[in-house]
Amino acid sequence: MSLRSLTYTSLAGLDLDSDDLLAIHTAARQLNALDGITGLLIHNGTHFLQIIEGPDDAIGDLVERLRRDPRHTGFEVRDDREVEERSFAGWTMELARVRSRYFEAREDLMEVLPPDLPAPVHDRVLRMTELISGTVDLG
Ligand SMILES: Cc1cc2nc3c(=O)[nH]c(=O)nc-3n(C[C@H](O)[C@H](O)[C@H](O)COP(=O)(O)O)c2cc1C
Structure with missing residues (x-):
């Protein structure tokens, strides 16, 4: 079965x-488990960065639903590839809330990313987190 990872x-x-x-996260976990x-x-x-991985057709269906979801805009695929195995196998969808500045966001992420990633x-x-990070320091 071919696995796809899309960001x-x-x-x-x-x-x-x-x-x-919370509602997005809860629903995502339930649906993703199925x-x-x-x-x-x-x-x-202000922004989302999401990595979804799973069977090709399930990812395709989810992308269609995400594109239609009015709770976010400017949906832009940044990476889409076939993978041999999952990188986030234990996570039906982990939510990482990070700070907006890039270096702080990096610190926040390092604490939550699986050690065996x-x-x-x-x-x-x-690297991709930089795409959503603020570059202007508003104090
Ligand atoms: C930022 C964001 C992330 C989401 N992540 C997922 C997800 O991982 N899995 C999922 O099934 N739905 C996710 N959703 C919700 C879907 O957009 C959609 O509402 C849900 O899959 C139900 O689809 P439906 O309303 O067309 O039935 C997410 C929504 C947003 C705004």
Whole structure:
């Protein structure tokens, strides 16, 4: 069975609050458990970066649903590849809330990423987090 890993970024809806985030996370875990999808959802207060991995057709279906979801906009696929095995096997969807500045977001992520995450995946997640990180220091 071919496994696919897809990473996208999006802009969270302006009115999205903690309860909404919790609802997204809870539903994602339930649905992903049924669909055989695992992954990581990073939120930095304004943007999402999500890695979803699973059977090719299940990922395709989820992408369609995510594109239609009004709780975020600017959905942009950043990486889409076939993989030999899962990188986030135990996680039906882990939510990592990180700070908005890149170096702080990196620190936050290092604490939650699985210790056995292959180095190339680890580096890619950190690199991609830059895509959603604020570069301007607003104090
Ligand atoms: C940032 C974000 C991440 C999401 N992650 C997932 C996910 O991992 N799995 C999932 O099934 N739905 C996820 N959803 C919810 C889907 O967009 C969609 O609402 C859900 O799959 C149900 O689809 P339906 O409303 O078309 O039935 C996410 C939504 C958002 C805004």
